[in-house]
Amino acid sequence: MEKFIFRIHRYDGTTKWVQEYQFPYEENKTVLWALTKIKDEIDPTLNFTSACRHAICGSCGVRINGTSYLGCKTPLDEIIETFDSKMLTFEPLKNYDVIRDLVIDWKPKMKKLKLVKPWLIPTEEGSVEKGFKQTEQEFSKIASPTDCILCGVCTSECGQLNVNDGVYLDPFILNKAYRFALDSRDGSSNEHIQPVLDNELWKCIHCMQCVTNCPKGIPLTDQIAYLRKTTMKMGAKDNQGARHAYAFYDDVKKVGRLNEMMLPIKTDGMVKTIGKRVPMAARMVYKGKINPLHMPKKVNGIEGIRKIYKYAQEVSK
Amino acid sequence: MRYGFFPGCTLESAAGELMISTKKVASALGIELIELDGWTCCGASHIQDVDEFLATSVNARNLALAEKLDAPLMTVCNTCTLMLRTTKKDLDEDPELKKKVNKGLRESGLEYKGTSEVTHLLWALIQDYGIENLKKLVKKPLTGLKVANFYGCHIVRPPQIMGFENHRNPRSMEMIAEALGAECVDFDQRLACCGFHAVFPAEKEVLKLTATNCISSKMAGADCMVTPCPLCQMQLDMYQPDAQKGYSADIEIPILHLPQLIGLALGYSPEELAINRHIVNAVPKLKESLGV
Ligand code: SF4
Ligand code: SF4
Ligand code: FES
Numbered sequence: 001m002e003k004f005i006f007r008i009h010r011y012d013g014t015t016k017w018v019q020e021y022q023f024p025y026e027e028n029k030t031v032l033w034a035l036t037k038i039k040d041e042i043d044p045t046l047n048f049t050s051a052c053r054h055a056i057c058g059s060c061g062v063r064i065n066g067t068s069y070l071g072c073k074t075p076l077d078e079i080i081e082t083f084d085s086k087m088l089t090f091e092p093l094k095n096y097d098v099i100r101d102l103v104i105d106w107k108p109k110m111k112k113l114k115l116v117k118p119w120l121i122p123t124e125e126g127s128v129e130k131g132f133k134q135t136e137q138e139f140s141k142i143a144s145p146t147d148c149i150l151c152g153v154c155t156s157e158c159g160q161l162n163v164n165d166g167v168y169l170d171p172f173i174l175n176k177a178y179r180f181a182l183d184s185r186d187g188s189s190n191e192h193i194q195p196v197l198d199n200e201l202w203k204c205i206h207c208m209q210c211v212t213n214c215p216k217g218i219p220l221t222d223q224i225a226y227l228r229k230t231t232m233k234m235g236a237k238d239n240q241g242a243r244h245a246y247a248f249y250d251d252v253k254k255v256g257r258l259n260e261m262m263l264p265i266k267t268d269g270m271v272k273t274i275g276k277r278v279p280m281a282a283r284m285v286y287k288g289k290i291n292p293l294h295m296p297k298k299v300n301g302i303e304g305i306r307k308i309y310k311y312a313q314e315v316s317k
Numbered sequence: 318m319r320y321g322f323f324p325g326c327t328l329e330s331a332a333g334e335l336m337i338s339t340k341k342v343a344s345a346l347g348i349e350l351i352e353l354d355g356w357t358c359c360g361a362s363h364i365q366d367v368d369e370f371l372a373t374s375v376n377a378r379n380l381a382l383a384e385k386l387d388a389p390l391m392t393v394c395n396t397c398t399l400m401l402r403t404t405k406k407d408l409d410e411d412p413e414l415k416k417k418v419n420k421g422l423r424e425s426g427l428e429y430k431g432t433s434e435v436t437h438l439l440w441a442l443i444q445d446y447g448i449e450n451l452k453k454l455v456k457k458p459l460t461g462l463k464v465a466n467f468y469g470c471h472i473v474r475p476p477q478i479m480g481f482e483n484h485r486n487p488r489s490m491e492m493i494a495e496a497l498g499a500e501c502v503d504f505d506q507r508l509a510c511c512g513f514h515a516v517f518p519a520e521k522e523v524l525k526l527t528a529t530n531c532i533s534s535k536m537a538g539a540d541c542m543v544t545p546c547p548l549c550q551m552q553l554d555m556y557q558p559d560a561q562k563g564y565s566a567d568i569e570i571p572i573l574h575l576p577q578l579i580g581l582a583l584g585y586s587p588e589e590l591a592i593n594r595h596i597v598n599a600v601p602k603l604k605e606s607l608g609v
């Protein structure tokens with residue numbers, strides 16, 4: 001008989017251990033089905049959260065073989081195919097405190113979420129009497145971000161949060177800031193965006209884990225680009241992240257390619273670069289890895305590229 | 318086999334050794350790489366933060382250059398691949414956007430049509446060249462060399478754009494390394510991020526990541542890490558001495574570019590593949606394991 005072997009990381013508030021459960025394989029079942037079966041038929045002490053079973057409540061996120069999934073939406077057969085095994089390791093979502101077994105603590109995250117004021121700050125035009133009307137087009141801008149079910153899968157997979165002290169905002173929090181900043185009924189988008197800038201917006205490492213794993217397909221990394229662009233429009237250009245982005249933008253306009261030698265100076269300034277990067281540059285020159293005198297020449301067709309820049313500026317107006 | 322070759326900025330400066338080894342390997346395999354005339358930076362995941370439409374337009378231009386050659390576009394960089402594929406997908410799925418972008422290209426006599434696919438050397442070797450054909454050319458099997466394959470994010474994620482293989486458990490790097498006779502180790506950070514794109518604003522975190530990536534592969538018993546991305550290579554190699562400063566455990570491990578690993582098996586010496594240029598010296602380990 002084919003069997004599932006689940007190795008579940010357990011925690012009772014003081015002790016941690018890994019417990020193994022075995023039960024017959026069944027086709028076309030979800031991850032949540034299996035956890036429920038264990039609790040109902042094998043071990044009632046196993047703790048996990050779930051409610052709607054329809055990818056709505058967001059409570060059944062769990063990590064399997066190191067990757068985060070929404071339990072009720074994920075077919076076990078898909079996981080077996082991915083890892084080519086019926087032996088699976090279950091852990092609670094990462095980057096959360098664990099309460100028991102697979103149950104995580106959302107309280108600190110909710111406190112952090114409030115930083116971006118995740119509520120409507122109404123415009124002057126709207127009122128209780130007149131209502132807060134929105135056109136279909138206006139609504140379509142927030143349709144996708146409002147799909148977030150606060151499941152925490154993005155947080156669990158976030159490459160920056162894995163190494164961060166806890167200041168960096170979880171991708172779902174960035175999504176909330178974006179959602180209210182773009183809402184036509186909201187009159188104060190800066191109030192949602194400023195806290196994003198103040199809390200390490202530029203530390204996103206572009207690992208693409210959030211956008212890859214979000215069970216609702218929310219384009220989280222596009223939102224980050226939008227948030228960054230907006231902070232620069234608000235005038236916040238004098239920071240490492242903005243200077244770094246502009247270094248690329250300017251170099252392509254000037255010659256078509258990046259000037260790697262100048263990049264640290266443009267991003268960090270001369271003083272910091274001399275203090276910090278000279279030993280690295282020396283290592284590189286010594287190994288023949290870089291030639292400090294190499295300056296990229298203008299690429300063939302640079303005039304065309306500058307025309308594209310001009311055109312893009314007209315378009316964005 | 319013939320490709321429009323998109324080297325990307327790093328191959329012209331800090332990853333010159335990847336240019337050298339890519340050209341050696343391509344010529345040994347009989348793959349024709351025609352460098353696109355007038356290619357520009359792909360934006361490296363930064364230009365869209367300033368102007369998304371511009372980022373799309375610049376890459377539409379790069380794609381149009383490959384179309385002029387009537388060849389698929391090939392890169393050896395994960396991020397270049399992702400940037401170019403993102404643009405291609407956006408343009409192919411949105412005729413309005415395509416029209417708007419083409420208006421900007423027309424002034425320089427170019428047009429994006431959508432006829433050239435975007436691929437990476439790693440994929441092309443498997444999909445177009447064939448593992449069996451690669452195996453036939455192995456002169457010096459890498460027997461005894463234990464490699465940790467560090468994929469890098471942008472060769473697998475997001476799958477809607479990359480889609481070559483299962484992003485949660487890809488096998489392409491292992492397929493190649495094994496075809497060359499090397500032994501692959503499994504390690505926790507196999508699909509992790511190198512952090513390169515935020516090494517300036519998030520230096521502390523990214524160096525921690527570098528150390529974690531190195532230690533994880535070392536603990537799994539690897540002699541070296543291998544990556545299909547020059548940005549991962551730079552982060553893991555160039556910044557390794559800085560990452561080491563934060564830890565007492567020895568994190569040192571050499572980092573090879575994928576074409577360098579292939580080149581070794583095709584019989585080139587480490588010097589011919591410019592392996593001696595890396596900050597963490599890979600040559601002693603290679604001598605010890607392979608006797609090269
Ligand atoms: S892309 Fe940025 S926000 Fe998304 S998971 Fe990676 S580091 Fe986190
Ligand atoms: S953004 Fe996606 S992954 Fe993150 S909490 Fe919301 S639904 Fe879940
Ligand atoms: S149980 Fe509600 S989202 Fe899975």
